[in-house]
Amino acid sequence: MTRLANISILFSISAIAASFGIVMVHLFARPVGEAITVSFTAMCTMIFIHFMLTRSQEKSAVSDAVNRLEERLTVIDDDVGNLEGRLAGVEHNIPRRTREEIDPLFAEVEVIGSLVKQMAEAMADMEGRIEDQGVAIEDQRAKQAMLQPQPAQRLASPQTMNEPASDLASQAAAAFATGAAKPATRAQEPYADLRSPEVKRPAPRLHHPNAALAEEIRASIEAGRVDLYLQPIVTLPQRRVRYYEALTRLRKANGDTLEPIEFLQEAERTGQMAAIDNILLFRSLQILKRLATRNREAGLFCNLSTSTLVDENFFPSFLEFVRANDTYSDLLIFEFSQADVAVMSALEYESLAALADLGFRFSVDRITDLRMDFRALADRGFRFAKLHASRLLLQEEDLAKSNIHPADFGSLLQRYGIELIVDHVESEGAVLELLEMDIRCAQGFLFSPPRPVRADVLQGAPNPRPLKKEAS
16 A cells, blocks of 8 residues: 555656646747756655655654663563462472471471381391291201102103194203203302402301192193293383393293293203293294394393203303304303302303303392302403392392492493393383483383293394203
């Protein structure tokens, strides 16, 4: 509209100027050149006047708009000032009112906490007395059992299997058809360089023989009812899977599952751990090969029994097999409990040295004694250590007595080239505390429980050749 109005005005000015020229030629008989000059001058003069008037109107409109904006800003400034005053009053009153309401709750929580602590101490004292009585009863039962002859336990050959088993289970059963039931012997005098001299280790608790459980373990191995479970180990704070831990479960004939805590001692006593470790090793390598096909560099923790390391019939073939698969030495980590590591003898250390020479690394878990010589562990190839979250975060009494604060335990291990992994993490609050301690690897039900490996995953990878037992 503005452009159209300007065009109309310019057209009108041109018409007026032309009229001036025509009047001068016809009425005043002036020359045509003079009339054109006067007309052009009049047109320019009118255009300049119009331009000045337009600019004056625009300046007036802009000035009015600026004045209105200033008035609005003044009003907004007043409103902001009022809001700041009200917020200041709210900030002053709410904390005081909240504290008045919460302080009684805090007092009640402190009272309840003290009562729970007293109850826990009383229960711990009672549990200690009951445990002492239980140890005495077990000692008496063990002495009586030693006076009675025990039936020999053996693994049946694959030809005697009544139930169909997988190829892997058949290989494991064939590998241990003869001599696998011999219990592994261990030197009685432990190496002293991995224990602090002032720590007095309690006497090992005797395991009461259970012939029915031993037969159940044997049947599960022969029938191929040895299942592999995986639990991820993640990085913090990204929670990206960095490692997996391979766990073994046995299935009974009725479908019930035997947890490791239920069958480990009996399997150790009857010499069947080598067969279980054989199956675990086979399947762990299958999992690593499957991960390699997907370009995933996740490592795998494989739990081994120390009796496997000293089994003169099994370990040479075990070593030959891992030597043939040493391309996975940087991804396969053999794991042992601290209690087993602390009582290792020269024979176990010789087996560990043979594995370390092939590039395999080791991990120590279920740590209860922070005073162990972890420098000596690092020299023997241990590169990982696992500590229970409750022991690190709650700073239990047995750890508080050590020479190092639990929160500094990870830094101590880093100096020796050992990476600390905190397991049994079950809450987000624990993750926040671990991040404050600069812990970078964690494992627990919060991230994922142990999950069974699908049968098609194990069948998809080629089965490794069975380990051959040497003639005894």
